Amino acid sequence: MAVTLAQLRALVAVHDFEGFAAAADEMGVSQSAVSHAITTLEAELEATLVIRRPAIALTALGSELLPYARSTLSSADALVATAARAAGNLTGTVRLAAPSTVCFGLLPKLLADWQQAFPAITVSVFEGDDPELVEWLDDGAADAAILVNPNHVPAGAVTVGEDRYCAVLRDDHPLAAAESVTARDLLDDPILISGGGCGSDVTAMFRAEDQRFVPAQRVYDNAALLNFVAAGLGVTVFPSIGMGMLAANTRMVPLAPAKERKLIFSGPSNRPWSPLVQALISNVTPSSAKFHEDGDE
The missing domain is CATH 1.10.10.10 (Winged helix-like DNA-binding domain superfamily/Winged helix DNA-binding domain)
Structure with a gap:
């Protein structure tokens, strides 16, 4: 054969x-x-x-x-x-998987740095939901990924940033000027939930306050989700790394207690890492950069 x-x-x-x-x-x-x-x-x-x-x-x-x-x-x-x-x-292609918010808020700088340091390495980016990324690493669909709060961190993986969950509210919402809000504070509004990615985390937050919680809408496209908030159809909870995606008439308000996320750049856990992945990760400074809702990094 x-x-x-x-x-x-x-x-x-x-x-x-x-x-x-x-x-x-x-x-x-x-x-x-x-x-x-x-x-x-x-x-x-x-x-x-x-x-x-x-x-x-x-x-x-x-x-x-x-x-x-x-x-x-x-x-x-x-x-x-x-x-x-x-x-x-050293030349070739690295297939890098990441959630959409990470692709928007973190990857542009990383890609620019890698392009300058390794012009012969091409990085192809694949967007996916958090649970998919580990599967793609394990079955070889991706060579590396930026994982969010992974249960297992392989040796050699590095933290490339942190963010936290925030409420996304219209500017004219009664809580828009608050320093922070709780999940319970938001239950009086229609709650819009991402249909993928962080949706399970956010659903769990609200069900911890009310076991009968059912979202008003599940929206699978992040841009649509945030535009629904801008249109006054409800409120949502969203990672602060996605702050640049907000509509002009909306803002982020931190959740209390704070629920932070670690962003981990990693290769697969079930096989040796490609030398190309090792090269990229060698160019990443282990970081605790925090992507805050006020726009500072």
Whole structure:
């Protein structure tokens, strides 16, 4: 059996980009090359891995093989990067996963610093919800991630910042001028909750005050969530690192007691880190930078 890396890359790309044409664009090859790679892989394994119609999707076996394909590709890329480092030619791509608020509030500076320090390393950013990030690290979909309050911090991981939860209120809200508010203070208003990311944390805060708590809305897009507040449809609780996303007629008020979050830059816990990830993390100064609702860092 002679399964190739090109075949595995095609399988992963067809899944991730939901089609042969999009996978070809991402890989920089023709659509027929992607189709040929999948067909020959299926012939080699004597099994159908991709459903072609009515919509592109992996079969049950294709889905079962996907994590192994990702892990194999990640290890192969790390092998090549290790050899390149030994030759003094550190180059390649790091797939970095992070929550949307971190992508907005923290990543721009990190990416600029890395681009200056390592011009031959490309960092591809993938946004995801907190629970997804650990899964992506474990199955090789991501090489590194910025995790929020992880249960386990692998050796070598560094803290790149801290933030805290704040209430997001319109400027004309009765509590807008308060120094701080509690979750109970907010229960008189319709509560809007993020459908992903920090949504579970925020829901738990309110259920600690009222076990019967049900949000007025669950909104999956952060920009939409904050615009709902701006429109007077309710209030929400949001990480202070996202303060730059607020509408002009809204503000953040700290929650009391304070609930802080640590932002941890880490590689995977189940395999060696790529030399490219090690290079990026060597350029990050362990930090306790705090992203406050007043705009200071």
